[in-house]
Amino acid sequence: MSQIPAARSQDLAPCRTCGRRFAQDVLLRHDPICRKVFNKKRKPFSSMEQRLQGTEIMTVRKQHPQKKQPEKKSNWRQHHEDFINAIRSAKQVTKALKEGRPLPPPPPPSINPDYIQCPHCSRRFNEAAAERHMKFCEEQAARRAFAAKTTRPVGKKLVTQRKPPAAAALPHRKRAQEGSQYR
Ligand SMILES: [Zn+2]
Ligand SMILES: [Zn+2]
Structure with missing residues (x-):
């Protein structure tokens, strides 16, 4: 992505794979690497990614495209924590019931x-x-x-919206x- 000085561009030859321009000696090294990378990129992307995109479009729709869902990662850790919390609070409830004490508040939603x-x-x-x-x-x-x-009469369509309607x-x-x- 580094920009090449215009003065030297005549010494450069374009890579047949990616179209970037390189000096002849650099291109010799670049070409096999670039083709390898290019082939990797052309592999069909995972259906998981497709599914994620599908649900995102379904749920978020056109409302706020900039508010994206956080990446789905370390789910097991979260599930594990939820699981532990659920058991812990269940135990506390059981204990409170046995002892006739008021029930503990529900665990905060994680x-x-x-x-x-x-x-x-x-x-x-x-x-x-x-x-x-x-x-x-x-x-x-x-x-x-x-x-x-x-409640607010608008004569013509607003071109610049300062605030979202809500x-x-x-x-x-x-x-x-x-x-x-x-x-
Ligand atoms: Zn290339
Ligand atoms: Zn809501």
């Missing part, structure tokens, strides 16, 4: 990388819940956007609606 973040409210849900929630949340967001639009809605109204989303 940030599970498997969970899908709602693009509207940034809360995270498992796959099944996310599907239901986001449909609902999207409606709420659209309603807020619609309300913001109708954020432009009345704050107290927004909070009240969000509160009702907890189930």
Whole structure:
């Protein structure tokens, strides 16, 4: 990717594989390596990647393309932690029941990388819940956007949007609606 000074470009020959230009002696070394790399890159990419892309399009859709899901990595560690936490809290509940003490509070929801973040409210849900929630949340967001639009007369289409429609809605109204989303 390093740029070649224009003055020397006449001494350079293009690589037949990648099209970059190199000095003759460099090209001799580069050519076999480049072809090897190029062949590797042309291998069909994994179906896992395809599936990930598919779900991302399904769940995030056109809403906030910049808010991407975190990479799915070290899932086993997260699952293990969740598992341990679940057992621990279950034991505490059993113990509290035996001793007649008030039940301990439920464990804080861990940030599970498997969970899908709602693009509207940034809360995270498992796959099944996310599907239901986001449909609902999207409606709420659209309603807020619609309300913001109708309360403020707009003569022509706004070219520059300073704030997303949801954020432009009345704050107290927004909070009240969000509160009702907890189930
Ligand atoms: Zn090359
Ligand atoms: Zn939401």
